[in-house]
Structures are given as C-alpha cells and as structure tokens.
Amino acid sequence: MSDSLVALVTALADDELVLGHRHSEWTGFAPQIEEDVAFSSIAQDEIGHAAALYGLVASITGDDPDRLGLGRDQNQYRHAVLCERPNRDWAYTLARHWLYDHADAVRLAALTDTADERLGALVNKMRREERYHLIHADTWMQRISQGPMDGRTRLMEAVTETVPEALDLFEPIEAEDDALKQGWLPAPSDVLRARFVDETSGALEDLALPAEVRSHLQATEFVASSSGDLIDEGPSESKSSDDKSSSGGRSGNHTSDFGRLWSDLTHTYRAHPGASW
C-alpha cells in the first residue's frame, strides 16, 4: 500500500542526492569564486532535500535515513542516469542543471496535490528553494545563449546531447500504477514529461537557440503527448509505449559512471560503520 509511496519518494531523493553530489564536485573549480559559492550552495540544497526525503521514507519503513542515502548497493538507487553523468565542462553542467531543474519544477508542481500530507508539506518547502535554482539556471542560460559564439555553440551542443537523458527523468517509477491509484503521484510520468517538453521547448525558443537544438525535444513531444492521451484510455497501453525507457535508472540500471560516484559518495560510510559527526 505505502510501497509505491516509498518508491516515489526514493526516486525523488536519489535524483537529488546524486545530482547534488555531482554539483558539489564543482566546489573549488567553478568558473568564478562567486559562482563557486552559489553553485555549491545549490548542491547543498539538493542534498538537503534528499536528506529530508530519506527522512520521510525512514518514518514510513523504520529504516535509517543515512543508510538509505549511503548504505545501499548501486542497483538499489532509483535516480535517472542523467544525474550520475560526470560534470565534463560548464556547458554540460549548465545544460543538465537547467533541464533537471525545469523537470523538477514540473514534477514538484504536480506533487503539491499528492494524497500524502507529509510529502506535500515537504514539496512545498523544497519548491521555495527550487525557485532560486530555476532563476539561477535560466539566468545563466540567457547569458550564454546571447553571448559570444564559442559559449553559445558549446551550450547548444550540450543541450542537444543532454535532452534524451533528461526525458528519462520521467521514466515511470516502480509501482507507478499504484502510486497513481493511491494519489501519491497526482499525474502519470508521461503526462509530466509532456508538460516538461512543452515548457522547455518554449523556453529554448525564447532563448533563440537554433531549431535543431529543440528537434530532440519536439520529436519526443509527439510521442509523449500521444502516450499522454492514451493514459485516459488505460494505463496499460501507455506502458507499452515506454519499453525503451522502462529499463533505465528508475529500475536500478546504472552506468559505470555511477559506480565511480557511488564508491566516492559512500566511501566514509562504508569505512566507518555507525560513525556520526
């Protein structure tokens, strides 16, 4: 009954933890000292959200939030693969930050109507910080997309490359049908994905990035919105249209990039069981 709630909250928490960890790898290396502080702060926010969400899971299952964050095997994490990718350069980091935070905004907006009051309260708190993340990402995107050719080109390439994995943020969660039935998740993942596609392709148009940057999104828009329509007729049909992505991060399938991140992230926890600070 509450299993699907646990699955939903775990997926949210794992996204925030793993991406927050990637963001934190910029600490000391960001393009400017001011941005270093700001981006590190965003990383802390994301990890703080993960901690709060693990706390919610723990209160349901009686588990320990630290163990949930740091004591699981790699294939027990339910984040999207997008979150585990290495930072590469600032263009990729920014493209991912922008796509992720827009996706996050879409799903958090939907989750304000969740049937679980604790999750609803947490989501409202998170949204207050996520608003800043969104402004931060938008402001950077505007600056780089209107700036000199080199940065603009690198950003366009990064966005184009990142879009397919960003769409997998809306890979259905485990036991999604039950989460929908119970009202934990107020809208199906592919409806949320269609909203995300709609919003971000509009935003990319406003940024005056060339049409080919949006082509990935728009190619998927047709599929996503048509499968969104199918949802009304029956959830089983929408699932079959999602065969490709149903085997990704939300089912615990991760890349070797996560292996390296995981061993770094969990090193201290594994080396000193039961330690506190």
Place this chain on the structure above:
Amino acid sequence: METFEVFRRSGHKSPFEHCGAVIAGDPEMALLVAKECFLRRREGDHLWVTRRSDIHSFEDESLLEIAADKSYRFAHAYRDVVKKRERARERAGKAGAQ
C-alpha cells in the same frame, strides 16, 4: 565583468549597509551570486547591488579633513551653558527685586 558593491539589510527597519562586493557580468547575475555569498546564514532579509562605477566620491580626500577649530559643532563645547543660565537667572532676579 564588473565589480558590484553589495548592501545588506539586517531587518526591515534597519538601514542597508555595505557588506562586500562581487564580480559579475550584470546586475541580475550579481544579485544571484550575492544572495549566496552574503545571505547564506540569515544575515539579513534584503540585498542591493550597485555598479562600483556608479558610486561617486571625492577625488581629493584632503577636502574631507577638518582643518580649523570646529569645537562649536560638538556638544562638549556647551557644557557650561547650564551654569551660565543659572547665573543669568540670578542676575535677572536681583534686577527685578530692585
């Protein structure tokens, strides 16, 4: 990139006070990074940024020195006023009695 001076207000009845500077491409970006640099620990509730180049000051600081005796501008220069007034009242009283 330009330098922006950052002013912070510690409460809604307090004045904005200078708290530091950030380097940024424009005012909007300066505000975004200033928030995380200067309001991380609830130090205040509001921020201003302004281009350092928009701040005007004196080229010759020696103009600001107070060269001559301006003791009359300070309260301590008037410490004997109370006594002087008492003496004046005394004199006025005597004159009235006569």
